[in-house]
Every structure is written in structure tokens, then in C-alpha cells.
Amino acid sequence: MKGTFLAIAVAAATVILIAVGTIWPIPSAVYFAGSGNGNILRSPSTPEIAIQNLGIRIRQHQLPAAYKSLANKAEFTQLAFDEDIDGFYTSLRTQATLETVSAQPLHESADQADVRVTFHWSTVLGPYNETRNIHVVRNGNNWQVDWPLVTRPSVPPQVIPVNYLRWDVIYSGARDEWGSQNVAGPNVRIVDMRPVNRAEGVYVLGELLNDDVVPAWVDVRATLVGKDGRILGSEDSFEMISHRLLPKQVTPFRIHFPDVDLSQVASIRMHPESILISASADPVIAILNQKYSALPTASLSGQLSDQSGQIVNFTHVLTTFYDANGNVIWVSGRFIGRALAPQVPVNFTVPVPEDLAQKIRSERTIVAAYSPKGVAL
Amino acid sequence: MKLPLKSYDTNQQIFFAAHYMHHWWNPWNVKWFTGFSQTTYPPLPQQWTALLGHIFGLQYGYMLVQFVAIALLAVGMYRYAGIWVNERAASYASLAVVLLGSESFLVYNAGQLATTWEAALYVLALPFLYEWLRYGGWRPLIKAVVLFAAAGSAHDVIVIFGTAFFTFPLIALAIMERNEGDEKTTSGAVIARAVAIAIATAVAIAVVILPYWIALFRYPVTQAPIPHASRANFLLTPFWGMNYFIVPWGALMLALPFIIWRGAHNRRLLPLMLGFWVCFLVGLGGTTPVALWLFRRAFYVLTFERFTYYAEILSLPILGLLMSELVARFRMKAVVPLAVLGAITCGLPIAWANYQPTNSINLRVGPVAQWLNRGGHDNYRYFTLGFGNNISRLGVETDAESVDGEWYSDRRLPELMKFGGGSLDNSKYFHPGGMEALQAMLRHADRYGLKWIFVHDPWYDPALHFAGWRLVDQIDYGAVQVWSKEGVPPAHPMVFGVEPTHWQDMMWGILPVGNSILALLLFLIPDKRRLVRTGEDTGATDEPLVHERLAS
Numbered sequence: 001m002k003g004t005f006l007a008i009a010v011a012a013a014t015v016i017l018i019a020v021g022t023i024w025p026i027p028s029a030v031y032f033a034g035s036g037n038g039n040i041l042r043s044p045s046t047p048e049i050a051i052q053n054l055g056i057r058i059r060q061h062q063l064p065a066a067y068k069s070l071a072n073k074a075e076f077t078q079l080a081f082d083e084d085i086d087g088f089y090t091s092l093r094t095q096a097t098l099e100t101v102s103a104q105p106l107h108e109s110a111d112q113a114d115v116r117v118t119f120h121w122s123t124v125l126g127p128y129n130e131t132r133n134i135h136v137v138r139n140g141n142n143w144q145v146d147w148p149l150v151t152r153p154s155v156p157p158q159v160i161p162v163n164y165l166r167w168d169v170i171y172s173g174a175r176d177e178w179g180s181q182n183v184a185g186p187n188v189r190i191v192d193m194r195p196v197n198r199a200e201g202v203y204v205l206g207e208l209l210n211d212d213v214v215p216a217w218v219d220v221r222a223t224l225v226g227k228d229g230r231i232l233g234s235e236d237s238f239e240m241i242s243h244r245l246l247p248k249q250v251t252p253f254r255i256h257f258p259d260v261d262l263s264q265v266a267s268i269r270m271h272p273e274s275i276l277i278s279a280s281a282d283p284v285i286a287i288l289n290q291k292y293s294a295l296p297t298a299s300l301s302g303q304l305s306d307q308s309g310q311i312v313n314f315t316h317v318l319t320t321f322y323d324a325n326g327n328v329i330w331v332s333g334r335f336i337g338r339a340l341a342p343q344v345p346v347n348f349t350v351p352v353p354e355d356l357a358q359k360i361r362s363e364r365t366i367v368a369a370y371s372p373k374g375v376a377l
Numbered sequence: 378m379k380l381p382l383k384s385y386d387t388n389q390q391i392f393f394a395a396h397y398m399h400h401w402w403n404p405w406n407v408k409w410f411t412g413f414s415q416t417t418y419p420p421l422p423q424q425w426t427a428l429l430g431h432i433f434g435l436q437y438g439y440m441l442v443q444f445v446a447i448a449l450l451a452v453g454m455y456r457y458a459g460i461w462v463n464e465r466a467a468s469y470a471s472l473a474v475v476l477l478g479s480e481s482f483l484v485y486n487a488g489q490l491a492t493t494w495e496a497a498l499y500v501l502a503l504p505f506l507y508e509w510l511r512y513g514g515w516r517p518l519i520k521a522v523v524l525f526a527a528a529g530s531a532h533d534v535i536v537i538f539g540t541a542f543f544t545f546p547l548i549a550l551a552i553m554e555r556n557e558g559d560e561k562t563t564s565g566a567v568i569a570r571a572v573a574i575a576i577a578t579a580v581a582i583a584v585v586i587l588p589y590w591i592a593l594f595r596y597p598v599t600q601a602p603i604p605h606a607s608r609a610n611f612l613l614t615p616f617w618g619m620n621y622f623i624v625p626w627g628a629l630m631l632a633l634p635f636i637i638w639r640g641a642h643n644r645r646l647l648p649l650m651l652g653f654w655v656c657f658l659v660g661l662g663g664t665t666p667v668a669l670w671l672f673r674r675a676f677y678v679l680t681f682e683r684f685t686y687y688a689e690i691l692s693l694p695i696l697g698l699l700m701s702e703l704v705a706r707f708r709m710k711a712v713v714p715l716a717v718l719g720a721i722t723c724g725l726p727i728a729w730a731n732y733q734p735t736n737s738i739n740l741r742v743g744p745v746a747q748w749l750n751r752g753g754h755d756n757y758r759y760f761t762l763g764f765g766n767n768i769s770r771l772g773v774e775t776d777a778e779s780v781d782g783e784w785y786s787d788r789r790l791p792e793l794m795k796f797g798g799g800s801l802d803n804s805k806y807f808h809p810g811g812m813e814a815l816q817a818m819l820r821h822a823d824r825y826g827l828k829w830i831f832v833h834d835p836w837y838d839p840a841l842h843f844a845g846w847r848l849v850d851q852i853d854y855g856a857v858q859v860w861s862k863e864g865v866p867p868a869h870p871m872v873f874g875v876e877p878t879h880w881q882d883m884m885w886g887i888l889p890v891g892n893s894i895l896a897l898l899l900f901l902i903p904d905k906r907r908l909v910r911t912g913e914d915t916g917a918t919d920e921p922l923v924h925e926r927l928a929s
Contacts, residue, residue: 003642010637010654017658017665022612028677029610029663032617040613095836097808122809124840126816219845219863221823238820239843273864277847314839335843370842372835 044069047113047136048103050143055101055119058085071137071144080149088152089339090313090372096123096337111138125239125314125335153344160309160342164281165246167215185274186212190220191250192328193270197262198353204255205328207320208272210245215279218245221271222255226264233257240333242318242368244279251366252320254331283308285315285367288345298357300332300350304367306340313339316368319350321360330356340369380727381440384488385735388769389783390423391435395773397427398435402886404588404877408772409782410790411758411825411871416588416881417596417787421531421889422446422494428890435773443484446493451475453500454693460507460547461649461694463701470697476719477693478627479686482726486624486735492683495532496690498524498893501900503543508904510551510570512560520899522577527896529582530889533589536582538672538679539687542656544571546648546691553644585888588881596789596874601797601810602677603785608663621662624729625685627722629692636695646695653691660685738765738833744853745831746774756867758827760818761802763834768802778868780818780825789873790825792817805836812840819844826868830860 025033025040033040041057044050050069057066067073067081087093099122106114113136121128135146193206204222220241224232240254283306290302300319306312315336323329334350352360381387393415396406401424404415415423422442429438455471462470474480483489502524508517529536535543551567583590611618623630640650658667662681669676703711742764749755755777761768769783781801782788798804798811801818805811818827819840830841833856838848841860850859877885 003638006647007638007641010641010650011634014654014658014665017667018612018661021610021661021663021665024666025610025613026663026666026669028604028608028669029613031604032606032609032663033613092839095805095839099809122812124805124812124837125843126812127809217847217863221864234823235820236823236845238845241845243843243845271864275847275863314843316843368843370839372838 044142044144047105047108047115047143050136050145051103051115051117051134052101054145055098058119059098069144071139071146073147076149076151080151081147083152084147084150087338089311089341091339092123092125092128092314092335092337093121096121096128098122099127106133112136113143121337123335128335128337130337153341155342155344162282162308164284164308166280166282167278169276169278183276186210186214186216186276188212188216188218188245188272188274190270190272193268194328195262195265195268196329201256201258202260202262202265203331204257204268204270205253205320205331206270207250207252207328208241208245209250210247210274213247215247215277216245216274217243217277218251219243219273220253220255221273222257223269223271224257224260224265225267225269227266229266232260232264239316240318240331242316242366244277244368245274246279246281249366251368252318252328252331252364254333283310283312283369283371285312285340285369287317287365287367290363290365292360292363294357294360298352298354298360300352300363300365301348302365303345303347304336304340305345306342309342310371311339311341312369312371314370315340317348317350317365318368319363319365321352321356322362322364323359324361326362329359379436379440380730381443381484381488382436383730383734384484384486385766386488386490386783387439388488388766388773390426390488390490391439392769392772392783393418393420393423394426394430394435394439397424398430401427402882404882404885407778407870408775409779409784410788410793411778411780411868411873412876413782413784413787413789414588414592414874414877416586416877416885417592418784419491419495419530419532419586419589419889420885421527421893422490424890425893426490439490443490443493446490446497447475447480447484449497450480450493450500450690453497453503454690456504457500458694458697460504460550461646462698466694466697466701468697469700469704470693473693473696473700473719474690476723477686477689478629478722478726479625479682479689481723482625482682482729483686485727486730487682489683491532492534492686495528495535496686498528498531498896499535499539499543500690502528503547506544506574507547507551509574510548510567511554511562513562513566513570516902516904518574518577520896520902521574522581523892523896523899525578526581526585527889527893529578530586530892534679534683535687536578538675539656539684542652542659542687542691546652549648550645553648585892586885587888588877588885591881592787592874592877596787598678598786600785600788600794603797603799604807605680607681608668608676611661611664618664620729620733621682621685622664624726625682626689627725628718629689629696629722631718632692632696632699635699636692639695639698649691649694653688653695656684656688656691660688735766738763738767740764740767740833740856741853742767742771742774745857746771748850748852748859749775749777749829754829756826757829757865758825758868759829759831760827761831761833762804762837763832764802768800777829780827787874790818792821805834815840816844819846822862823865825871826866828861828865832858832860 030040041053042049044053054066063082067078098119100120102118104116106116115134117134118129118131132148136143137146189209189211191207191209196203196205208220210216219236221236223234226232235255235257237253237255242251245251286305286307288303288305292300316333318333320328321330332350336348340346406415426438426442429441451471451474454474455467458467458470483493502521505517505521509521548571552564555562606617607621609617611622640646658665660681758778758780760779760781783800793814796810796814798807798814801815804815846860846862848858849861
């Protein structure tokens with residue numbers, strides 16, 4: 001009798017512990033089962049839960065289940081929804097994982113709600129956020145998302161002649177001598193440079209010109225020297241530069257030294273590097289409708305338009321901001337989430353620190369692009 | 378034949394063994410993380426692999442060492458089960474351990490050579506522990522301590538985190554049976570002996586792998602936890618439930634009610650059942666909060682498939698009892714289904730490893746190693762993207778140094794420690810920490826003399842392109858792309874952490890293997906036979922209840 005009781009108690013305790021672990025999952029269980037918000041799938045009894053559930057399914061790439069949960073799924077196909085989530089072509093979105101979803105209610109009634117939802121993606125190029133206003137409707141006891149579908153851009157069939165310049169390089173060395181080119185690197189020149197002290201550390205801002213008649217792969221390295229002659233740090237421009245520079249092209253650069261104060265710095269050594277590369281002026285990306293606004297959030301917005309017939313998969317917008325005297329006061333950049341389809345404008349926004357907003361008088365924007373060879377578009 | 382070589386950690390074990398093969402007296406390995414100490418990983422199975430590798434080559438040496446672990450566990454299980462159940466049931470338990478789903482999972486899927494060795498040696502020691510607790514005497518004490526130390530020099534998890542599940546039931550049994558037989562004892566004596574052997578074992582393990590403890594205390598695990606799916610809730614994430622519960626348990630699941638029922642109804646088996654039950658709950662990872670309650674912060678460092686393994690080992694004496702009863706009652710009508718269920722249980726992890734391969738990246742690392750080894754390329758450091766566990770194989774074949782690696786416990790590079798990612802090679806699977814670590818390493822390439830990145834997964838190309846890296850070559854007909862960065866200075870020696878001293882090198886080269894040889898010799902010395910009352914309550918058989926040592 002005692003044994004029977006004990007066996008039942010052990011079995012019951014097991015069931016209870018499993019139930020506890022499932023109803024109130026521990027953080028590691030939530031990590032694998034849910035989202036970075038600390039949520040797992042629940043009954044969609046509120047608009048926020050419906051949105052979080054959708055986010056969890058997208059995060060786990062359960063797109064069929066996410067599609068089935070939508071209120072307006074009859075208006076578009078599963079494929080259209082998948083393309084909207086993953087990106088229509090290879091792009092930052094196809095190489096991203098949804099981390100968290102944050103929802104800000106805009107309006108709510110008994111059977112409908114409008115919510116501003118920010119999707120926080122973790123991508124191959126760092127964090128990327130996308131905000132959409134989403135309508136949520138009540139269906140019985142549950143809420144369902146009315147998904148604001150973004151459809152694949154369609155361009156009428158046409159022929160686009162390509163007559164842009166192209167430079168090829170024939171290397172004379174043996175196969176093993178890649179990189180160790182037996183020609184001098186293209187002439188590049190720093191045309192402006194300015195250190196800036198900010199809370200996050202010292203930034204070295206500037207612009208680099210390809211002074212040569214051949215394209216160059218460039219980078220800029222800065223070394224901070226302290227007042228005692230000690231090296232305080234050495235960093236390069238990393239992604240805050242256009243590494244591929246055509247003849248006479250100028251790129252901004254920004255080099256960050258965290259944990260350094262400008263008062264510690266006696267001098268700065270600049271090391272521009274260049275190497276000859278093959279390059280083409282195609283594709284050309286036009287920047288349209290640029291508009292700088294200091295308020296309410298300081299940013300530069302505009303549109304990118306791919307003028308060629310190729311799809312541009314990854315795009316980085318780099319902007320130099322100048323003060324009234326024409327000095328560089330900030331360099332900012334933003335990756336574009338979606339690929340640029342030919343002649344389909346895509347919006348962009350480049351953020352600016354609030355404290356610099358009122359000092360900015362002009363700006364100059366360039367676009368760095370990358371399309372992998374042989375990529376499946 | 379070479380199926381175990383496809384398991385996930387195999388290449389890492391061979392990488393460690395390869396270093397011992399060439400640098401037995403120097404555990405400082407510069408091939409990963411700009412240099413790390415192999416004293417941060419108990420060395421026994423890798424050192425034996427290295428020794429056998431001189432004769433059979435590393436791959437066959439590895440499989441031979443894995444085979445020895447399985448054989449030792451079978452021997453140990455017969456002796457261990459003999460404490461709890463009669464000889465016939467113990468022999469069934471010994472047979473069943475070879476077909477254990479977890480064992481198969483660890484050998485063919487996870488490749489945890491160290492875990493299979495530590496378990497085998499630990500289980501071998503347990504009968505001597507019981508003999509010491511119950512009867513005292515120097516001989517079982519020394520044998521138990523030396524075998525426990527050998528287990529600790531194979532891996533540290535069982536001696537630190539798994540001991541309670543195995544030893545508490547034995548202590549309870551020794552107290553329960555203190556007045557049985559001719560040699561009576563007292564509860565106080567049993568507890569005193571338990572404390573004494575705990576101290577002696579702690580001292581022995583501390584001495585045998587002293588450099589390990591020095592490294593651990595000098596650099597406790599401070600890096601951000603790395604997610605591991607064995608900590609998931611298996612109901613909320615059924616895939617991981619399949620991987621870490623259904624597959625390792627196999628048909629043994631059918632016996633769970635019997636194990637609980639029999640353990641609850643039999644006073645002798647009760648401690649074993651309770652030890653099994655708690656270990657079973659821990660093995661469920663994040664499915665219950667038990668593991669987190671017990672291990673606190675260590676929960677986020679441990680992986681829990683090994684606790685399933687321990688739980689299955691603990692269940693085997695009672696399973697052996699069930700098998701012996703079924704065979705005694707139904708003869709061939711029981712033998713055939715049991716054999717089929719055993720085959721399914723053993724085969725399921727192998728099938729699963731083929732269905733969901735942990736090492737699915739089919740890549741030839743030879744051409745990459747040749748590329749690195751020629752023309753001064755190895756003057757710079759490198760890492761790989763998308764190679765999977767082939768990075769260990771590449772590490773064996775190349776002379777060049779990498780900033781990455783697969784042994785996370787002793788990486789000291791700040792870029793790798795603070796973001797909670799696994800290796801850089803598979804950083805895309807550790808969002809966002811993995812990508813942050815990758816970005817940080819790309820940013821600091823100059824610091825490490827990092828000039829080469831070998832890419833087998835074009836997913837990473839945009840990150841490299843925008844960070845200023847260029848595609849400069851292709852290897853093996855484009856299977857691997859070589860990316861490079863201009864202006865990177867050649868690599869220079871960098872020491873993060875502290876290299877072991879010369880005397881630590883000597884200890885590391887002598888004591889673990891030396892102790893394991895001593896353990897084997899002691900194990901082979903015959904014991905005096907004792908009459909132990911077993912099976913009376915278990916009711917499996919009316920055969921004479923003589924508990925004999927198999928090898929003694």
C-alpha cells in the first residue's frame with residue numbers, strides 16, 4: 001500500500017513538475033520555444049498577444065502557421081506572405097532572424113485595434129528594425145492580425161542598355177601571389193579629417209578621395225597617440241566607409257575609438273590604404289527626394305532608385321553632414337533591409353544624433369552596394 | 378564502420394588527441410584562440426587516443442578508445458547492478474547497457490568520448506564504494522578512490538554534478554543493510570566512511586588533474602552563457618524533445634512505469650529508484666524547473682543529455698530485473714521482443730543521426746590546410762565560416778593558428794567571451810550574440826594578425842564585404858572562398874590567460890594516464906568474496922544469492 005502510494009506520488013510529482021515547467025517555462029526554455037521578449041505562444045486574447053504570437057511564429061520561421069493565424073489571409077497567398085517576410089530577393093531580410101517584437105497601441109475598441117509594431121531583426125550586418133502600423137481584429141474570443149502585405153515590386157518588361165565604365169585587372173603574379181600586387185596602389189587622399197569627442201568615445205570623421213584614374217579598394221586606419229607618446233588605440237573605418245571607390249569618387253569615413261576621451265589625445269596618425277581592383281560603374285543608384293529634418297527626430301530621408309537592370313541585393317547608405325562652415329560634423333550610415341529592384345524606389349532614413357541636429361546645414365550621400373556573384377535572385 | 382567518426386564532438390576529441398600526440402609534455406595549444414591550455418579539459422580519453430594513435434592512427438585510435446569505454450561500462454554495470462539485484466538480473470543489465478539509447482546517442486550522435494569514459498570508470502568504482510561503506514577495509518577504499526580519480530581525469534561532470542545520484546542511494550542501502558550478514562556495522566560508521574572516501578576522492582582527483590583545478594580557479598567560467606537545446610522544454614519544442622528524450626530513451630521509456638513501481642514497492646530498490654527519478658528529471662533539461670533549482674548558475678553551463686545517460690544507467694538494475702523476470706516466465710516469447718526493442722533502442726540514435734545529421738557539412742578540409750601551409754600563409758591567423766565541426770579537422774591538418782575554436786571553456790579572447798555565441802564559424806545560429814562576436818572579431822582583425830577567412834557559407838559574404846574584406850581566392854573548385862584584409866600585420870604570439878608551468882606540464886603528462894593504468898591493475902587484483910543478501914526482496918529468482926566480482 002505504501003509502495004503504491006509512493007509510486008503514484010512520484011508519477012504525480014513528475015507530471016506536476018513538467019506542468020510547472022511548461023506553464024511557467026524557465027528562461028532557457030523560453031529562448032528555444034518563444035521569443036526574445038520572454039513570451040511563448042498563448043491564447044490570443046488581446047491584440048498585443050496576437051502580435052506577439054505572430055512574432056514568435058516568424059522568429060521560429062513557422063511561416064505557414066503565421067499565415068494561417070492572419071485575419072486577412074484570404075486576400076493573398078502564403079507565398080506572397082513568405083516573400084514579404086523573407087524579402088523578395090536576396091537581401092538583408094533574407095539573412096535575418098526576428099529577435100523581438102515591440103508593440104505600441106495607437107487605437108483600440110471592443111473589436112478592432114491599431115498597433116504600431118516594431119520588428120527587431122538580427123541580421124548578418126547587425127541589428128535592423130522595421131516599423132509597421134498593424135490592424136488587429138477580434139474574431140470571437142480571439143484577436144487576429146490583419147497583415148499589411150507589402151507586395152513584390154513589378155516592373156514592366158524593358159531593355160536597359162548598359163554603357164557604364166568597367167575596369168578589369170590582370171594580375172601578373174602566380175596563383176599564390178594574390179593580393180601581393182606588383183603594381184602600386186591607386187593614389188588616394190584624405191581631403192578632410194576631424195576628431196569629435198562624444199559620450200561613446202572619440203570619433204575620427206573625414207572624407208577620402210580616389211585621386212587616381214583606376215578603381216581602388218580603400219580603407220582608412222587611424223592611430224591615436226596620447227600625450228605621453230603612448231598609443232591609445234588603432235582602429236579602422238570598418239563598415240562606415242565605401243570600400244570600393246571609383247576614380248575621382250569621394251567616400252566619407254568614420255572611425256570609432258570607444259573608451260577614449262579627446263583630452264587624452266595628442267596627435268592622430270592617419271593611414272589610408274588602397275589596392276587596385278576590378279570594378280564597374282554599374283549599377284548606378286540614384287538618390288531621390290533627399291530631405292533633412294531636424295525635428296521631431298533628426299534624420300535624413302529619401303529614396304534610392306536602381307537605375308540599372310540588375311537587382312542590388314545589399315545597400316549601405318552613407319551620409320556626410322556639414323556645418324555652416326562646410327566642416328564635416330558627422331558621418332552616419334544605414335543598411336537597407338530590402339534588395340533594390342530595377343527602377344523601384346525604396347525609402348531610406350539615416351539617423352543623426354539629436355545634439356547635432358541644429359548644426360547641420362548640408363549633407364552629401366553616397367551608396368555602397370554589394371551583390372554576390374552567382375546569387376540566386 | 379566509421380559511423381562514430383561522424384558524431385559532433387569527435388573531431389574536437391581528435392583535435393585534442395592530435396596535440397597530445399605531438400606535444401605530450403606541453404598542453405599549451407596555439408592552434409585555437411591564439412593559444413589555450415588543454416589543461417582546461419580532463420585529458421584521459423584524448424591521451425589514450427593519442428597513445429593508440431601512434432599505432433592505429435588517430436581515427437582508429439579514437440574508435441578503439443570509444444569501444445573500450447563501452448566494454449568497461451558493460452563490466453561495471455554487471456558489478457554495479459549486482460549490488461541491487463541478483464546475478465541473473467545484473468547480467469541482463471550488463472547486456473542492456475551496450476544497447477542503451479543514450480550510449481548510442483553519445484557515441485554516434487554527440488561524440489562525447491569523455492562522458493562515456495567517465496561513466497564507465499565511475500560505474501566500475503561504485504561496487505568498491507559500496508563495499509567500503511558496508512564493510513570497510515583498505516582494499517576497496519583504495520580501489521574506489523583510484524577509479525573515481527580516473528573517472529575525474531576523464532571528465533568532471535559526473536564527479537561534480539552527478540555524484541549525488543549514484544552515491545546517495547548506495548549510502549542509503551549500506552545504512553539499511555548495516556545489520557545484515559555476519560559483518561554488522563552502524564549508521565554512524567557508514568556515514569563516517571562516506572565522508573572519509575569523499576575527502577580521499579576529492580584529494581585524489583585534485584592531485585591527478587591539479588593543473589585543471591588551477592586553471593578552473595584562476596579562470597572560472599565567466600563568459601556569457603551559450604544556448605544549448607538540451608536546456609529547452611521538450612514539450613514546447615517537440616523537435617528537441619525528439620532529439621533529447623525520445624531518441625535517447627527509445628524503448629526504455631516503456632519500462633519507466635515498471636522502474637518507478639518496482640522501486641517504490643521494494644525497500645532495497647527504493648533509494649536507487651529515487652536517485653534515478655531525480656536524475657531523470659534533471660535530464661529533462663528545461664522541461665521541468667528541477668535542473669535549474671539544483672544547479673543554479675551552473676545550469677546555463679551544463680548540457681543535460683549526459684544526465685539522461687546517467688538516469689538510464691541508474692535504471693538498468695531494475696530493468697535487468699524486469700528482463701530476467703520476463704525471460705524466466707515467457708522464455709523465447711520474451712527474448713525475441715526484448716531483443717527487438719533493444720535493437721530499436723540502440724539503432725534509433727544512429728538512424729536519427731542520419732536523418733538529422735549533426736555533421737552534415739560535406740567539406741574537404743585537406744585543400745584548405747594545404748593552402749594555409751604553403752607560401753607563408755600561416756604567418757597570419759585565420760578562421761572559418763560555415764565549416765561546422767570540420768574546423769577541428771582543419772586544426773589537425775594545418776600549421777596555422779586560428780582565433781576561433783570549438784572548446785569554449787578556455788577561450789579568453791574578449792570578442793568571443795562576452796556575447797554568448799558559440800564558435801565564430803557558426804555565429805549565424807547564435808543570434809544576436811554570435812553575429813556581435815563576429816563583427817567584433819572582424820573589427821579587431823589587425824590586433825590578432827587575422828588575415829584569412831575561409832567561407833563555405835555565402836550567407837556571411839555581405840558582413841565581410843562591408844567590413845572591408847575582399848574575396849581573393851577559391852579552393853577546391855569554389856567550395857571554399859578565401860577572403861582577405863589588406864594591411865594586416867603578421868600574427869605574433871599572444872597569450873590570453875596563463876600558460877601552465879613546467880611542473881604542471883609534467884603532472885599532466887604523467888598522472889592521468891598513470892593513474893588510469895594503476896586503476897586497471899588494482900581492478901584486476903582479486904577481492905575476497907562476500908555473501909551479500911540480494912534478490913530476496915526483488916524476487917526475481919530463487920538462485921543462490923552470491924555476489925561475485927566479475928574480474929576478481
